[in-house]
Amino acid sequence: MRRIYESDALYRDDDEPGAPRERQREERPQSFRSVPSGSLSRWLVPDRVRRWGLSLEVVTPRTEFRVGEHVPFQVTIKNSLPFPVTVATRSPLLWTWHVDDHRAASKLSADGPPEEERGFRFERGERKRFRKRWDGMFKIADAEWERATTGEYTIGAGLNVEGAADRGLYSETTVTLRPE
Amino acid sequence: MALLEVDDLTVQFYTEDGVVTAADELSFTVESGEKFGVVGESGAGKSVTALSLMRLIEEPGRITDGEIRFKGEDILSMSESEVRSIRGNEMAMIFQDAQTALNPVYTVGEQISEAVRHHLDYSEADARDRAVQLMDDVGIPEPDARYDDYPHQFSGGMQQRVVIATALSCDPDLLIADEPTTALDVTIEAKILDLIENLADEYDTAVQLITHDLGVIAEVCDRVMVMYAGKPVEKAPVDDLYYDPKHPYTVGLMSSIPRVGEQRDRLQTIPGTMPDLVELPSGCSFHPRCPFAEDACTRKEPPLVDHETGQAADGDTDQHVAACLEYTGDLVEGLDYQVDVDGADPNTGSATERGRDHGA
Numbered sequence A: 001m002r003r004i005y006e007s008d009a010l011y012r013d014d015d016e017p018g019a020p021r022e023r024q025r026e027e028r029p030q031s032f033r034s035v036p037s038g039s040l041s042r043w044l045v046p047d048r049v050r051r052w053g054l055s056l057e058v059v060t061p062r063t064e065f066r067v068g069e070h071v072p073f074q075v076t077i078k079n080s081l082p083f084p085v086t087v088a089t090r091s092p093l094l095w096t097w098h099v100d101d102h103r104a105a106s107k108l109s110a111d112g113p114p115e116e117e118r119g120f121r122f123e124r125g126e127r128k129r130f131r132k133r134w135d136g137m138f139k140i141a142d143a144e145w146e147r148a149t150t151g152e153y154t155i156g157a158g159l160n161v162e163g164a165a166d167r168g169l170y171s172e173t174t175v176t177l178r179p180e
Numbered sequence B: 001m002a003l004l005e006v007d008d009l010t011v012q013f014y015t016e017d018g019v020v021t022a023a024d025e026l027s028f029t030v031e032s033g034e035k036f037g038v039v040g041e042s043g044a045g046k047s048v049t050a051l052s053l054m055r056l057i058e059e060p061g062r063i064t065d066g067e068i069r070f071k072g073e074d075i076l077s078m079s080e081s082e083v084r085s086i087r088g089n090e091m092a093m094i095f096q097d098a099q100t101a102l103n104p105v106y107t108v109g110e111q112i113s114e115a116v117r118h119h120l121d122y123s124e125a126d127a128r129d130r131a132v133q134l135m136d137d138v139g140i141p142e143p144d145a146r147y148d149d150y151p152h153q154f155s156g157g158m159q160q161r162v163v164i165a166t167a168l169s170c171d172p173d174l175l176i177a178d179e180p181t182t183a184l185d186v187t188i189e190a191k192i193l194d195l196i197e198n199l200a201d202e203y204d205t206a207v208q209l210i211t212h213d214l215g216v217i218a219e220v221c222d223r224v225m226v227m228y229a230g231k232p233v234e235k236a237p238v239d240d241l242y243y244d245p246k247h248p249y250t251v252g253l254m255s256s257i258p259r260v261g262e263q264r265d266r267l268q269t270i271p272g273t274m275p276d277l278v279e280l281p282s283g284c285s286f287h288p289r290c291p292f293a294e295d296a297c298t299r300k301e302p303p304l305v306d307h308e309t310g311q312a313a314d315g316d317t318d319q320h321v322a323a324c325l326e327y328t329g330d331l332v333e334g335l336d337y338q339v340d341v342d343g344a345d346p347n348t349g350s351a352t353e354r355g356r357d358h359g360a
């Protein structure tokens, strides 16, 4: 959290000496743009339409990597509707990624954020892009990882909603790890 | 019982990019009257940790785990009004930038006396007298005349003195200073640090000083915790750490300490940058930048252990602990560096000039 003092995550109160003072309203940083729950468009737009309008795609720059090499991937989530929509997710995460069936390349049972519905807003036609990398490791215990061996691996990403795959909000791609 | 006890504090932020873990199972204590330093580069989670102690973190940030006990009371289970009565009173904070604390529409005197009146039962006239006294204590010349000035009529250094006066107004037991001199130039920096140190002694206040500069810690603090990527990587009494650093990251930080007279804006000497806290490297988070990294470092996260015995840190304040696989016997090659200390008497802890030499 590099910019905690500029973020909305800092408690402020002009009436409390000792607390940071309030600042003038500024555009919220992109990464913080989520709201506790859905907003108006959730009620006006039928669920079906809202989800048709959203799409998600995961891509890697190539399909072959050496064992030990990092595998970068890009996830793009797009709202193709001509109006803003808010999507309600199951937890404060907008999307999740997996290697084979392992969420965030971890073989531990998921210990993710609290199950708490969250609304993420997409402007009309907005495209959100996220760059990540899989470092070719699987987490196998609290403080332990193992290196993935040669072979094929599926890298998947999905919107963090119930039944993402059935609704076309999940995408995957396959990469091959070759010997070093 | 320590003044402040932090156990397994975990602070996370939920962003569109994923979960940012800014503090990861962090444990430390601050004793009454002690000066405790927290050092690390920007992005290590130092500010978030400090702000969490006063419950100043809000959505999308959240303290997800751990305990914070101040004088034995659990801060995290207190009501909002209980926290408010502690904040700015028994526990006060100096922020990186005076602007975070000062309100531009009130005079500096009003702001200090307001702090006095908020927590102490003073009349308006008494609060004014106390404010003027505090302004004098922190070295603001002609405090009576300057009481009615607005913050913009003060220089950056003088503004930070006002913030210090406000913070000390209720005679806190713990003063948290988060990079209090970042926004100031070097000559003012030394004066402000001296001021904090002297006032802390005078008021018998414990200080948690947060900085990216190990040289500052060495001058002011008794004990130090080095943070990297949201975790402590080394904790020790300041002389032990300074003369015998055990973590390669600390050694790297030491090489960033300027020699006397050297330009402050020196080159970053640890290659690479702090990892993105949303995507930490596997194993030891420092491995992509560590000159001694081995294969094991990518597979195992080193626990914080006593460097001599390899036993887990037990909270003993004199213990020198580090989180490197060297001390759990997991490295094949091991560490190989040398720290040269010149022009310093190890017993005074007043050294400001250091040389270093480490190589794999």
Ligand code: SF4
Binding pocket: B247, B248, B249, B284, B285, B286, B287, B288, B290, B291, B292, B293, B294, B297, B302, B323, B324, B325, B326, B331
């Ligand atoms: S565990 Fe490995 S990478 Fe981490 S500090 Fe020690 S030698 Fe460096």
